Amino acid sequence: MSSRAERNRLVEANLPLVGYLAADTHARATHIPREELAAVGALALVTAADAYDPALGVPFGAYARRRILGAFADEMRSMDWASRGIRKRIKETVAVRDTLTAALGRTATVSEVATAMGSPREAVSEALADAARTVSTIDDPAARDLVADVRLPEESALVGERREVLEHAIAALPERMRRIVLAVYIEERPVKEIAEELGVTHSAVSQQRSEAVRLLRDALDRYFAEGTVEPVASTRISPAARDAYFGRIAEAAGARIGEVFRTAAPA
Template sequence: MYTAKGRLDNSSLIKQYSPLVRRLAHQMIAKLPANVEIDDLIQVGLIGLTDALSRFDVGQGVQFETFATQRIRGAMLDELRGGDWMSRGTRRQQREIEAAVHKLEQKLGRAPQESEIAAQMGISLAEYQDLLGKVRGTQLVHLEDMSGDEGDEDYLDRHVADEASNPAALLQDHRMRQALVEAIKNLPEREQYVMSMYYEHDMNLKEIAAVLKVTESRVCQLHSQSIARLRVKLRDW
């Protein structure tokens, strides 16, 4: 889009590509803890979009959307690196949930219910569900397996950044997806729906909530619980 003087019309392009910013923010937010606000990611992403508009050179032979996606993601990652977005307490709570799930699976021979996990942890169901909301963004790969308990400074680059250009990462992702599909089959039915809609159909949490007719916070809880179960299943992968 160009102005009457033959220059790029930044206002029109920002309006056109704003949905891209929102889509990238929603994709990223589900991988992050609850203290990260979607509106903050979108705001930073718009700054990245503006930066992309000022730096884009059609002579580079790259489509603008591809170039903009990289700049938007980069802006979001820079913002996340600048904040204490994942505390050690959150990591500890993740491990406690997983330990309870693992112990109950060994004891019961099936996927434990939420009430059973809460009882195993010695807390009420309401407290457990609140905890699931707080640890939103738990990952399938164990942080401590890669960096130890002293920290994980490049975690964002490995798990949130776009590695589509890395052949080894693509192969690893393909194998992980195969293992993931098998593990998902053993999830409780509603959690299977959540994971399928999120990972297979690329739906965000708000869209999934509308389909299931529950609140977005409830979808976050189901997603976190599913991830905890899958981490246990894939621990030796």
């Protein structure tokens, strides 16, 4: 971007896009917390503004949308609850149900599907329940026409302060997590390529990226917590490691931000 002010303007103007896409994706992927999607999307929006080149002739809203949805897709892949075997069972069960439904002229019952498949009723019922929560594609054409210049007050409030906290939180991540976050969200590199460079598995990179996002979310939750109630941690690292992370943010940030995180740092 030509200036930090212009980058900030783009982030502020398109913040409602994050809220919309997070809500829309969560409606079809209810197993992923909306707050986690929002945190992933906010990070993708900031990094999109940093990397955006107006000379490409692509509107920033469209460019940011692609980056945000890509970040959501990575998050869903890293949290995928269904193995290949489960997905195969879901596909077969739904196919039998749909075939019976077409033949009978009404929705087939669980017992009828179970009989046709020669499977226990409980297994069929579980497969159909899993099918109901299977994630559909997030690249929904309906979202392409979203107008991102409608400001939602509850989403745009304190955006500058959130961005400042987020920048310090990213800088304070453990080295490998920070490298992965920058590679995924800034450089847009494939996870496979990052894994090969680091000498780890694809799964390990995805896990580290997800843990980094949880740490960033914890940092934002810590800073914007209301009252004296300690926010519930979403990260899976030990409390001591989490406090050390907060301590690094406190050391690097100014007095206003640092004071909040010093109260969480080890005595």
